Amino acid sequence: MDNPPAPCRSTVSDALVGEALDTLSPALAETGAEIDRLLNELLAVPADSRDRLYEAMRHAAIGGGKRLRPLLVLATCDLFHVDRRRALRVGLAVECVHVYSLIHDDMPCMDDDDLRRGRPTVHKAWDEATAILAGDSLHALAFEVLADEATHEDPFVRAELVAELARAAGPSGMAGGQMMDLRAEEMALDLAAVTRLQQLKTGALIGFCLEAGAIMGRVPPEGRTPLRGYARDVGLAFQIADDLLDAEGEESKTGKRVGKDRTAGKETFVSLLGSERARQQAEALVEQAAVHLQAFGAEADLLRAIARFAVERDH
């Protein structure tokens, strides 16, 4: 497909969005359907007063979301010819952690959002207590899924995955980044501080996706450097794109409130660099991510397409 430069793009090039989506659409749709099927089995609604808890978990987790993290796990596992059913369980676990963090993050005391993926957030559809418990339950479920024999026959692999996800989700990873983000309104962050914040807040979980693929593929730690480099670059590019969407995107496409960062007075990549330089930086990161994958040849094409999609999406 021809891809002319668009000198005056309002958000991102429609042509590029089209190209990345053409490659990824079938993969994203297939992954989404498989994740939904697994969630549907795991979250069968019980015939007692826990029904509200399960309904809330289903509302938040099933049938929405880009499923970018599960696709990253699958694409990495593909490099090492890991059984797809097993890779999907790891993708499910990281998606459970991602969704739990969104539920808690949307609450009034955090980001106070009424809308997520085009639907009411859990605390709006039910109440805050239900949102806390639904998040907590998805958090526990992620580890239950990873520790199960169905995820890998070797308990060493299962224990490694659990340790890695717990680190990525906890105070030295995602939760730590969320605390930094909460406090970003109090202090004037510079570019280095925003980068560090985002490496924890969104980067740690994206890093887990690649690391998990390497663990499932029996790649020893010293062989994981290119995958970690890719994850770091894609994680930052993804966050810059998120900042651009918050600054310039449309609520009808993102399915969530936009313009939040400016309202909150938070420094972001866009506020610090300006839109045009932020966009260039994201593009540079995507190219750098591809460089890390050179040794993998054509087998890494899906990871390359994901990197492009991370910055060229409109939602």
Add this chain to the structure above:
Amino acid sequence: MDNPPAPCRSTVSDALVGEALDTLSPALAETGAEIDRLLNELLAVPADSRDRLYEAMRHAAIGGGKRLRPLLVLATCDLFHVDRRRALRVGLAVECVHVYSLIHDDMPCMDDDDLRRGRPTVHKAWDEATAILAGDSLHALAFEVLADEATHEDPFVRAELVAELARAAGPSGMAGGQMMDLRAEEMALDLAAVTRLQQLKTGALIGFCLEAGAIMGRVPPEGRTPLRGYARDVGLAFQIADDLLDAEGEESKTGKRVGKDRTAGKETFVSLLGSERARQQAEALVEQAAVHLQAFGAEADLLRAIARFAVERDH
């Protein structure tokens, strides 16, 4: 020590409290100090804006609480001569889950408590967002601790512990019980329903403590029946004692608000059975718990003392 019946006890027999505490005090104090030492190492406050998150985790987790769950793990591990340092790490993990659940449970949208263990709750000392993130962080930390090699050299044991704790904490365990408890105000529960609710809300985590000791001790599932029986009985006895303390205890001793259940219009063992029958039921459960331990002889004396303490405490 002589132990005369006290026909007109206001809460529980002071003599019995004394006896159980005499046996347990050194063990509880030692366990508490060891858990605090581990938490102190794990929760070193970082020199960045995550400091508030770590301070909040430390406030909630260090230097308070009965440490009954870690002691249950240690006492069970003792039966099977498990290395104490390893048993302590499992005790630490279950205490992290317990403390996270208290932080979330104390929030305004849940039980709305200002006081816990005689100190301001996390959302009072800081704010609700910090309480959510501190709870989430302790939740992740529990699994990080279990999955670490330092907990057991055999990854099969680590993966088993993770699977068991995730089940006990998630929607089919503690979090599910909390949802049932939330909804208990809407519906008139009978004794069977209150028992089921409490088996999930507090029983599942107590069950984990015994199960974890058996896993660490390499007891095959078919050999765990007596320990599971003990856990079930002690868990219920513990909850009945909690209901009695809520109905009749003193805030100065419990370190938390009392009389909550009546105010909320919730059915409890005390509201359904009356104080005297509830107390008799707790006593009967403690005796039944001891019966399960017969095969273990004197080595199970600590577990017997914990069962007595569960119902004879004043806090």
